[in-house]
Amino acid sequence: MMLMRGVLAVLLLSLCGCFVITWGTVYQSLAPDAGGLLRVQEKACLADCALRLIVNDEAGEHQIFRKSDCVVEFAHANWTGSVVAAFVDGLYCKQIKVAYDVRAHRIVDFESAAPALRASIIENYKVTAQELQENGGDVFKWATYPGDGNPHRAKNEFKARYGR
DSSP states (O other): OHHHHHHHHHHHHHHHHHHSOOOEEEEEEEOTTSSOEEEEEEEEOSSOEEEEEEEEETTEEEEEEEEESOOOSEEEEEEETTEEEEEEEOGGGOEEEEEEETTTTEEEOHHHHHHHHHHHHHHHHTOOHHHHHHTTTOHHHHHSOOSSSSOOHHHHHHHHHHOO
């Protein structure tokens, strides 16, 4: 009887977790001048998982992206002045690419910030010329887990660095 109550209590708490929205930060990047903070967050539930990107600055908190059915496999951001560019491999929801200007408080064209983000991923993860060649020269493709069950360096290094 006591075991049955324990099992019911755990089940009830698990179900309640889906109704209480709690977001966990899986990756964050602070602006070099400390004028902004980008956070990649996940919310997990029994039937759904969601992802959002939040930027905090002097004006408050801004949600710059949100999508359901996402699981973070890799995330990286780069700051160029007041603009943060972020790339996330969301596995089921595919690649997420977004750029935000904390000074103007608005989404900006990702492609204008992409070259610096690409260079930052290559530098931070020491992506080799051979790895880039194997991925058609596309570092975002290198960073995207194909979901084939095979070891994947980008995913494994992200997990080692950020506990994912």
